[in-house]
Amino acid sequence: KAGVTQTPRYLIKTRGQQVTLSCSPISGHRSVSWYQQTPGQGLQFLFEYFSETQRNKGNFPGRFSGRQFSNSRSEMNVSTLELGDSALYLCASSLPRANTGELFFGEGSRLTVL
Amino acid sequence: GENVEQHPSTLSVQEGDSAVIKCTYSDSASNYFPWYKQELGKRPQLIIDIRSNVGEKKDQRIAVTLNKTAKHFSLHITETQPEDSAVYFCAATVDNYGQNFVFGPGTRLSVLP
Numbered sequence: 001k002a003g004v005t006q007t008p009r010y011l012i013k014t015r016g017q018q019v020t021l022s023c024s025p026i027s028g029h030r031s032v033s034w035y036q037q038t039p040g041q042g043l044q045f046l047f048e049y050f051s052e053t054q055r056n057k058g059n060f061p062g063r064f065s066g067r068q069f070s071n072s073r074s075e076m077n078v079s080t081l082e083l084g085d086s087a088l089y090l091c092a093s094s095l096p097r098a099n100t101g102e103l104f105f106g107e108g109s110r111l112t113v114l
Numbered sequence: 115g116e117n118v119e120q121h122p123s124t125l126s127v128q129e130g131d132s133a134v135i136k137c138t139y140s141d142s143a144s145n146y147f148p149w150y151k152q153e154l155g156k157r158p159q160l161i162i163d164i165r166s167n168v169g170e171k172k173d174q175r176i177a178v179t180l181n182k183t184a185k186h187f188s189l190h191i192t193e194t195q196p197e198d199s200a201v202y203f204c205a206a207t208v209d210n211y212g213q214n215f216v217f218g219p220g221t222r223l224s225v226l227p
Contacts, residue, residue, distance in 0.1 A: 041219065092213075
């Protein structure tokens with residue numbers, strides 16, 4: 001079974017631009033969540049989608065948004081990029097349960113904002 | 115909201131020694147506590163988890179203990195090996211709706227040969 005796939009793996013943007021990251025979950029996983037990872041800050045929860053609906057949202061500004069498609073694939077968008085948005089963005093999928101379970105992470109998309 | 119603290123931030127041990135990482139959480143409603151291991155350049159992977167109805171759980175050289183009263187939980191690794199070198203993250207969440215984990219800042223464990 002294929003793992004969680006994230007594209008692109010690396011990207012460089014300049015301040016003020018926007019970026020869209022994509023995540024394909026493990027087949028059968030309907031929950032997709034996004035995390036921002038920066039040195040010293042650990043993993044910061046962005047949002048979670050389940051059956052095309054945002055189910056949970058972290059404490060990030062409105063510049064960060066996401067969506068999920070009917071095939072469970074998810075995208076996240078960051079508009080008006082700032083230098084502080086430079087980070088590794090990790091997507092994770094999990095089994096179709098309301099309760100918690102193991103998160104299966106992708107390899108991440110490393111965003112550099114210049 | 116939930117807040118998870120994790121100590122120490124870095125830990126060096128000799129191969130064969132034990133390592134202990136401690137986490138505290140603030141929300142008494144949290145009832146699911148996983149631990150993830152992230153090797154350099156790789157994705158985080160679940161290594162062990164515990165639910166609030168259990169005080170301790172073991173899996174070979176790894177164990178996790180939970181003290182609900184004090185709101186802290188710990189990861190214990192015995193007989194450490196060089197391949198245990200990684201960053202370890204604890205997390206907490208309320209196991210009733212969705213996937214909304216609050217992670218600790220991580221502990222970088224180095225096992226010295």
